[in-house]
Amino acid sequence: xxxxxxxxxxxxxxxxxxxxxGWVAGPKLVSAVANAGGLGILxxxxxxxxxxxDAIHEVKERTDAPFxxxxxxxxxxxxxxxxxxxREGVKVASFALAPKQELIAKLKDAGLVVIPSVGxxxxxxxxxxxxxxxxxxxxxxGGGHTGAVATTVLLPQVVxxxxxxxxxxxxxxxxxxxxxxxxxxxxxxxxxxxxxxTADSSVPEAVKQxxxxxxxxxxxxxxxxxxxxxxxxELVTELEATNPVSRTLRAVGNAARFKKISGQSWxxxxxxxxAMKHGKDxxxxxxxxxxNTPMLLKAAMVDGRPDLGVMASGxxxxxxxxLPTCGELxxxxxTQAEKQIRGIDLQ
Numbered sequence: 089x090x091x092x093x094x095x096x097x098x099x100x101x102x103x104x105x106x107x108x109x110g111w112v113a114g115p116k117l118v119s120a121v122a123n124a125g126g127l128g129i130l131x132x133x134x135x136x137x138x139x140x141x142d143a144i145h146e147v148k149e150r151t152d153a154p155f156x157x158x159x160x161x162x163x164x165x166x167x168x169x170x171x172x173x174x175r176e177g178v179k180v181a182s183f184a185l186a187p188k189q190e191l192i193a194k195l196k197d198a199g200l201v202v203i204p205s206v207g208x209x210x211x212x213x214x215x216x217x218x219x220x221x222x223x224x225x226x227x228x229x230g231g232g233h234t235g236a237v238a239t240t241v242l243l244p245q246v247v248x249x250x251x252x253x254x255x256x257x258x259x260x261x262x263x264x265x266x267x268x269x270x271x272x273x274x275x276x277x278x279x280x281x282x283x284x285x286t287a288d289s290s291v292p293e294a295v296k297q298x299x300x301x302x303x304x305x306x307x308x309x310x311x312x313x314x315x316x317x318x319x320x321x322e323l324v325t326e327l328e329a330t331n332p333v334s335r336t337l338r339a340v341g342n343a344a345r346f347k348k349i350s351g352q353s354w355x356x357x358x359x360x361x362x363a364m365k366h367g368k369d370x371x372x373x374x375x376x377x378x379x380n381t382p383m384l385l386k387a388a389m390v391d392g393r394p395d396l397g398v399m400a401s402g403x404x405x406x407x408x409x410x411l412p413t414c415g416e417l418x419x420x421x422x423t424q425a426e427k428q429i430r431g432i433d434l435q
Contacts, residue, residue: 090266090422093253094127094275097221098180098201099154101125102422103276104266105224105255106283106414108158108182109232109400110134110382111389112291113283115143119150120288120414129156129182134382137168144176156180156203161187174198182224184233186211189218196221203255207235209245212254222253224278230258231281231402234307234317240272247273261404263424270429281402287413292392296411299399303406311398312381319399323384327398 092103106113106121108131118128130147132140140157147155159169161183170191173181181187181195183204195202196219204215205224212223225246227239235242239258247254253275259265261282269277284291285299304320310327311318318324387397412420 090270090425092270092275094222094255097253097275098127100127102418103270104418104421105129105257105276105278107224107257107278107280108132108156108184109280109284109389111386112280112289113158114290115146115150116290117283117286117288117414118155119147120286121283121418122147122151122153122155124413124415124418125153126414126418127154127156127180129158129180132157132159132169133163133184134386137165137172140169141172141176144172144178148176154179156182156201158182158184161185161191166191170195173200186215186218192219205257206246207237207242209242209249212246212250216250216252220252222255222275223250224255224257226278227256227258228307228317229403231305231317231405232400233314234258235315243269243272243274258402259404261407263421263426264428266421266425267428270425280400281405282408282417283414285405285408285411286417287411291389294392295388295394295399298394299401299405300409300411302401305401305403305405311384316381316398317401317403319401319405321394321399323395324398 089101090103094103095101102125104126106117106126106128108129110131111134113129113131118130121128130143135143155178157173157178159166162185178200180201180203186204192202201221203222203224204220205226206212206215207226212225215223223246225242226234227242228234228236229239239256243256254273255276255278256269256272256274257278260269260277260279266277283289285296299319302319305317306320306324307315307317308324308328309315384398385400388394388399
């Protein structure tokens with residue numbers, strides 16, 4: 089077994105994290121990862137508060153192992169979600185954006201481990217100074233919202249800058265990657281695309297086959313106004329070519345559909361939009377475009393219609409050709425990493 093600062097901090101057997109992917113990281117996948125000894129993280133941004141409560145209960149029924157919940161610190165109901173996590177004894181609070189210092193303190197006082205995700209050294213330094221227990225740093229190879237700096241450049245910067253455990257994300261899929269991350273000084277790796285493409289993932293099989301047949305991704309701003317790495321597809325090509333007026337109209341329509349599914353009021357959605365606009369310094373046009381994301385992802389990840397949706401993906405999709413169970417995947421990663429580390433010959 090590979091013991092690191094991450095495994096000691098969270099109480100998992102292996103330094104492998106499954107990221108909180110919207111519409112993908114539900115109870116089935118999270119519990120499978122947890123039972124395999126990794127850290128599974130529920131994606132709550134696409135869930136109502138009641139759905140999140142039900143999802144937490146389901147994970148607890150499926151496993152006794154630690155798990156986490158990923159949430160938006162700027163969501164209108166963030167306080168209610170955090171109170172729920174505290175009541176339910178969730179082990180890890182994961183954030184895509186840096187939570188405020190007082191929020192970190194509240195979670196830590198309640199015994200939760202706080203792990204924000206960052207894409208720059210300065211952001212890691214900020215959350216570390218605020219009391220975060222660990223930080224997940226994603227390089228540009230990763231899927232979904234991503235930056236331009238490669239993991240091999242960003243990771244050592246962050247490891248050298250903070251004195252809390254660093255989890256490496258972006259470009260990882262096997263034991264060689266875990267061994268490399270540990271050599272850089274990371275305490276573990278986080279993977280999204282690799283866990284999406286497992287037998288335990290709830291993504292429709294037809295969509296998984298689309299992923300397995302792909303070897304090209306691109307970073308587009310036409311999904312929600314921010315850099316977003318996705319699989320190349322006809323829909324993405326269409327979005328890239330569509331004029332701003334048409335994109336805005338599409339976004340408004342998708343916002344209305346997400347309102348119906350989520351049960352949120354227009355007032356709440358506008359408040360969330362204001363928080364998003366302030367937190368990311370977006371224009372109103374970009375905020376409207378952000379309404380595209382939940383529905384475009386749902387079309388592929390839930391409805392099984394990749395022709396109508398977008399498929400977030402890391403560049404490692406080109407290297408993945410199988411759909412193992414989470415147990416098989418984590419065991420193979422740890423075993424391979426151990427062999428790589430023991431086999432290092434500097435002569």
